[in-house]
Amino acid sequence: MIEVDLEQGSQAWLDLRLEKITSTDCAPIMGRSRYKTKRDVWLDKMGRLETYVNAAMKKGTLLEPECRNFLEGKYGVEFPPKTYLSSTNEWQMASLDGYSAEAKTIVEIKVVGENTFRRVESGLIPEQYALQCHHHMACCEDAEQVLLAFFRFNEEDLMINYRIETIVKYPEMINRLTHFENEFYRNHVITFKDPW
DSSP, X not given: OEEOOXXXXXXXXXXXXXXXXXHHHHHHHTTOOSSOOXXXXXXXHTTXXXXXXXXXXXXXXXXXXXXXXXXXXXXXOOOOXXXXXXXXXXXXXXXXXXXXXXXXXXXXXXXXXXXXXXXXXXXXXXXXXXXXXXXXXXXXXXXXXXXXXXXXXXXXXXXXXXXXXXXXXXXXHHHHHHHHHHHHIIIIITTOOOOO
C-alpha cells in the first residue's frame, strides 16, 4: 500500500480519483448498486458525468469528523483519514474515513436515514457497503478489518443512535471484486470504450 499525501476533497485528490478505481466505483462495476451503473462510473472517469451532491451526502460529510471523534473515544485509538494506492494494482485507490496502522483497522463512516438504520439493526448490511469495505482492504493490504459504523442524527444534527459492524477480510471477495475492477479498468477506462 502506498500512502498518498493529498487532502481528501482537494482538487488534486478529485483529479486523482478520476484516474483510479475507488471504493465507490466497486459496487456499480459489479452491477450491485441501486444508485449507479457501470456506465455512470465510466462517464465519471471520462469527465462526462455531472456530480450531484444531495442534502444527505452533504450532511454525512459535515458530520464525519464528529463520528470519527466518537469512534476514537470509544476504542481509544486514533483513526486519521488516509488515502492509499494499492501496491499491486496501480489503478486501485482507497480514501479511508479513518485508519489505524497499529490496530490494522479501517473505519468506514455512514450517516444514514431511519430506514437504512432499521435494516442494519436487523442484521441486513447493504451489499454495496460490504463491497466498499473489501475494496478498502484490497488497497490497504495491511488492514485486517473494517469498522463499518452507521450513525443516525436528528434534524438538529444531534446523534441519536449508532451501530458498528466489524467486516473482516474475506480473500475470495477481494479476489472477485479486484477481477471485475481490473477488467473494467483495462477494457473501458484506459481504452475510453463505452461499456454499453
